[in-house]
Amino acid sequence: MTIMSKTYNFVGLNNFKQLFSDDFFIKSVLNTWKIWLMNFIPQLGIAMLLAVWFMNNRLKIKFVGLWRTVYYLPNLLMPVAIAALFYNLFSRYGPVNQIAVRAGILEEAFDFFRSPGWTQSIVAFIQWWMWFGVTILYLMAGMSSISPSYYEAALVDGASSWDMFTKITLPLLKPVLIYVLVTSLAGGMQMFDIPYLLTDGRGSPNGSIMTMSVLMYMKFSSGKGFIGAGASVAVMIFIITAISASIIIRLLREKE
């Protein structure tokens, strides 16, 4: 039964039941979460660090405009091109291997794309590379609306930098943090372009970068017409995103 047939079987929630016992689905959920977390935690950490440094009046970092402009650049490049580029960079005869062998770090060329762990890390790195610049911009925008008088009063009271960060900056950044968390989560759960285009579209090696979207596409495009299964994966992406987002919002919301 393909997507174009006029008849269909109404199977109720059967597709969903099958999903939960499908190893590939469970694997794709784990992959999606793992890669997103590997990307997002450093992303938020580094972006926060940079935002704090840039906004700090005492440090007076120069060339802030230059840094922000450069760090945002990867976000504008075509993911298709980025995937092709990094595939070449990390391939057996690519620059990374060449430099590593010449510098003596590796004895011989290492096939990154045969190793599930490395391939996942490369995907996470690419996602980080593309998005950390935007996160810096959002965090700085949020910080710029915090009145400096809070910090001045805290300084007079003898607060340390760490105290000021945890007790003034973080709480007042909550709306921006929620926004960044939820949008990154939604994007992360839907991750398709890089995992699909980096290797062969099936999540190689060994299905390690098969995210939920890649699985959905595989089901959708397979000749056997697993349309129902594919559609249910899509719905699961939504449900997982919605539940996680509401947990995040509930946890972080201001208590009125």
Added chain:
Amino acid sequence: MSYTIKTKLTKTFIYIFLVILFLITIVPVWILLINATRSTPEIQQGVSLLPSNNLLNNWKYLTGKGANIWRGFINSALISIPATLLTVHFSMMTAYAIQVYDFAYKKILYNIIILLTIIPTQMASIIGFYKYMSMLNLLNSYIPLIIPAIAAPPMVFFASQYLESTLVKDLIESARIEGASEIGIFHRIILPIAKPGAFTMGILSFVASWNNFFTPFMLISKVEKYTLPMMVKLLRGDMYRTEYGAIYLGLAITVIPIIIVYAMFSKYIISGISLGSVKD
């Protein structure tokens, strides 16, 4: 340790960190551009930070294989330009209505729009959409890629935040007294004022549409209608398997226009994004 020495050490450490991040960000792009000018044997021999002279040969190989990159450019432009205009215009209009008018269920509707931003593309634009477009006989057409751009929840949110901080209601009042129509007010007074925000929205929408791989990939199967991202995917196929120089050149061509535009407008783009994301 004295205060100034500590600060100086911290600053040095910070600058080193910033430079390392700078290199991590730029080096892949730089290698891409450099390799587009080198020949395949040169590339396989080693990394170089300086360009070589094989540009013309790579170009000949790239265009000689029958994949028409220019067609891809034109197709992408045919989709992205109308889509961007529609998105900016209608999102601004929606945000304007939310900021200026009061109507029943306004808050609920606005919250629904925000909720719509987390609906996955997979759910909204793929499976059901494919069948829908197929029934309407609109596969391999650009219409399903352009018209839906009218409804862009993230852009409505952005425009709403932006208008909240730039709109002056008195201006509208006085225009009404002068007898201007509501639509006239929007087009002739508010839009000119909101130009910076509209410009940012325009850039963001354009880049998103230009770089979009998934939706055209789902809907288009005729090669002459391929968008630019789809052509880039072809670069990794058998035609160009080992001609690394040509592959890099193809990638570089898709990336250079964006870099040039960005270099010209980076100030506006960066400040626009910051403006549209401030929550009070």
